[in-house]
Amino acid sequence: MAEKGKKVMVTVRKAPHGSIYVQESIEVMFIFATYEMDLSVVFLDDGVLALHAGQDTKGLGIKGFMASLGALVDWEVTKVYVDRQSLKDRGITEDAIIAIGKDDDSGAPIRPKVLDGAEIATMMAEQHSIVSF
Amino acid sequence: MLHTINKSPFQNSALENCLRLARDGDVILLLEDGVYAAAVGTVKSSLIEQAVRRHAVYAIEADLKARGLDKLVKEVRIAGYGDFVDLVEKHPVHAWL
Amino acid sequence: MIISILVLEGPYNHEASDSAYLFTQAALAKGHTIRGVFFYDDGVYNATKLMDPPQDDRHISKRWSELGATGIDMVVCIAAAKRRGITNEVLAPNIRISGLGQLASMIHESDRIVTFGD
Numbered sequence: 001m002a003e004k005g006k007k008v009m010v011t012v013r014k015a016p017h018g019s020i021y022v023q024e025s026i027e028v029m030f031i032f033a034t035y036e037m038d039l040s041v042v043f044l045d046d047g048v049l050a051l052h053a054g055q056d057t058k059g060l061g062i063k064g065f066m067a068s069l070g071a072l073v074d075w076e077v078t079k080v081y082v083d084r085q086s087l088k089d090r091g092i093t094e095d096a097i098i099a100i101g102k103d104d105d106s107g108a109p110i111r112p113k114v115l116d117g118a119e120i121a122t123m124m125a126e127q128h129s130i131v132s133f
Numbered sequence: 134m135l136h137t138i139n140k141s142p143f144q145n146s147a148l149e150n151c152l153r154l155a156r157d158g159d160v161i162l163l164l165e166d167g168v169y170a171a172a173v174g175t176v177k178s179s180l181i182e183q184a185v186r187r188h189a190v191y192a193i194e195a196d197l198k199a200r201g202l203d204k205l206v207k208e209v210r211i212a213g214y215g216d217f218v219d220l221v222e223k224h225p226v227h228a229w230l
Numbered sequence: 231m232i233i234s235i236l237v238l239e240g241p242y243n244h245e246a247s248d249s250a251y252l253f254t255q256a257a258l259a260k261g262h263t264i265r266g267v268f269f270y271d272d273g274v275y276n277a278t279k280l281m282d283p284p285q286d287d288r289h290i291s292k293r294w295s296e297l298g299a300t301g302i303d304m305v306v307c308i309a310a311a312k313r314r315g316i317t318n319e320v321l322a323p324n325i326r327i328s329g330l331g332q333l334a335s336m337i338h339e340s341d342r343i344v345t346f347g348d
Contacts, residue, residue, distance in 0.1 A: 005338065006338065013230065020271060024310060028270075031329070031333070035334040035335075036338070045147075121155070122156075127225060130227045131337070132228045132347070165246075214253055215259065217253060221342050222231050226345070228346070230238070
């Protein structure tokens with residue numbers, strides 16, 4: 001969908017699996033991407049843990065959202081960002097965060113773009129609406 | 134931007150997270166358990182004591198009263214829900230849940 | 231100003247539903263338009279007519295229904311509702327179940343959206 005319409009941001013600040021917020025926020029992202037809005041997604045604070053490599057919820061009997069997260073780009077959720085400080089505080093290196101899609105030509109993984117807090121704050125200030133989880 | 138904080142600062146870092154990203158001119162509104170951050174004499178009072186130097190900070194009166202809080206950081210402004218609405222009219226909102 | 235409200239928590243367990251309601255009432259009192267209230271995550275539990283709180287305490291689904299009766303669009307997300315067993319059979323009056331697209335529409339048609347959650 002073209003990037004027309006209002007600038008809308010979804011922020012994800014909770015850890016995955018201990019609550020459903022991350023999973024249900026992804027469902028919001030999928031739907032929003034089909035509507036006429038300029039959608040950005042920011043993983044911040046504990047939300048960056050949703051991008052931690054090697055998550056496997058099978059042992060919990062929980063379906064989880066990992067497949068959906070890996071398909072964000074396929075669903076046209078392309079403006080996806082993650083906070084540098086939040087990753088650092090949690091010992092996650094920037095190259096270890098999971099992919100949200102694959103480049104069509106090279107097959108290389110596409111990862112969320114790592115931003116500094118000030119860049120995220122600037123982006124937030126440009127939004128028409130922010131939905132937070 | 135209007136930043137809303139609704140969790141107690143003693144067990145939730147939302148206020149600290151917010152203050153890291155809040156820009157000059159942004160407004161902070163404390164509601165629900167977030168109003169505990171406005172109390173003086175706590176280990177977390179310094180968060181709001183510093184915040185008021187850069188931001189207008191409001192606390193919802195009904196939430197303060199519900200919790201018996203009346204000794205607040207001096208510069209915190211007591212707000213009714215009508216004031217909350219007025220703030221939303223001026224600023225897009227980010228809720229730090 | 232046209233405002234939409236997003237409620238992410240269920241009634242009584244968290245204050246979110248109360249804060250959302252008080253905000254909505256204050257906005258209406260000031261003459262603003264509420265484009266809609268959207269219930270997501272556990273917020274869908276706000277919409278059950280089976281709620282039976284003590285008589286001397288607020289009845290949360292009734293008062294959302296009353297707001298809906300004034301013409302405000304009260305929408306429960308179908309995906310979140312199905313997960314949690316909130317069906318048309320248990321829905322309080324003047325509240326409807328629909329898709330997340332309604333949240334997108336609310337945002338599109340509003341000046342502001344305010345999120346109430348945990």
